[in-house]
Amino acid sequence: MLEKNIKEMSFLDHLEELRWLLVRSSVAILIMAIVTYFFADYIFDVLIFGPTNPNFITYRFFCEASHYIGFADSICITELPFTIINTEMEGQVNIFVWTCITSGFILAFPYILWELWKFISPALYEKERKHAKLFIFIASILFFIGVLFGYYVIVPMSVNFLATFTISSVVKNNFTIDSYVSMVKTAVIASGLFFELPIIIYFLTKLGLVTPTFLRTYRRYAIVIVLIVAAIVTPPDVVSQITVAIPMLLIYEASIFISALVVKNKKKNEQSS
Template identity: 30%
Template sequence: MSLESEEMSVVDHLTELRKRIIYVLIVFVAGLVVGLFCAKPIYNYLIHADLAEGFVLHAFSFWDGIGMYMKISMAVSLVATVPFIVYQLWAFISPGLRQAERSAALRYVPYVFILFLLGMAFAYYIVFPMALSFTISITRSMGLEETYGIAQYFSFMFSLVLPLALLFELPLLVMFLTKLRILNPLRLRKIRRYAYFVLVFIAVVITPPDFISDFLVTIPLLVLYEFSVLLSAFVFRKQLAADMAREAAYVRKEDS
């Protein structure tokens, strides 16, 4: 292959990547618009839920209301955009994959959406209430007068919910990389201690600066990692069985 053709190939790849990024941006912006229309009912649900009862939310800035609407619309947009990003990534790399790998990767796309929603539900209904109750109890035990801003309330919520929802994609990512034979359960068990360190570091970085939030996020991440190892072992065993079947068929063919 000539240097010119290689350069054209690189240019073609960059053009294709730019096109995929533009598609993602269009879907993200469209999701923001839809999210703005959905923001009011979602906001009404969030502030009237049991989590928000017991204290009054205040606005300390003219932009607090707008900022809250934008946070909600961004969350709505991410729900639609994350699986679309995965699909565009698949479309970009699929020409370099074998047919079996393309089919396997495409089957994972719907589960990206499901796991993202499960992560959001887990974070909102389990992790967030526990973290909120802990911080409020500490505040009240110190005899402090509670004055909560709406911007702080939603920032605290989304700093827990959105990162944890994204991290719920870990099992799916591990299954996909195992399917491509990049990872396997033996390798995952070998790097367990390093993976734990990275997950704890991520939990500390993405959560508010208090121990209980770090703990409530770290434990699910470690459980997700171990669950990912089990899924990787399941995929790996199927791969070994398929390899043995192909080898046996080849030997029978050679003997006949």
């Protein structure tokens, strides 16, 4: 059985705890957002607008890889024919503020995980509560790997595809700064959260909402969804699609392994009790 708290908490007590979790997390995000303010030039010029440069590291890597596998210059990026424009009076101010907040969320993520752990830990076994540092470390590493994957893989591939796609030579690509930055933020945050899937599956399995059998049964559907996502966010070439699909499939397989491990340990605890 799960450990019981010395003092039982009512539903309202849990809501109060959740409220303070959100408050403290919001303050942490705000503090980190203020910190990023002092690095705004680097964040915008180097990071956010980096993938608009044909000399971006990802483009150079794929160009070198295409030479290595005998594709010549077929996937080399020499030009990104688009411009980024601002069409609203307060557009750049809004982008600046929300980019700082998004950066603050990414930097404060380990602390948010710590707050989340404190909230859910009363429902865990005593020996599981001792692994707080390990949980926060692994979950943070997965998130940051996902963020890097989104930034260095999904974003440049999406930029390349959207910049070069055209329905007619009459139409010129002029992207608004809002649409461009939103695409970057969405890709980075979504990728980071997707890489948290093994952690999410761990807790869902603990609650009995997910089983390894369920995940294996729907593996084929997961593969189809991953391939569709990879096809959407990448240029229409096999190399790019495989580059995006493989890490996502590995994350799904890792989730199945973790779910099976949780079920195995749960059965072992039931037999020993």
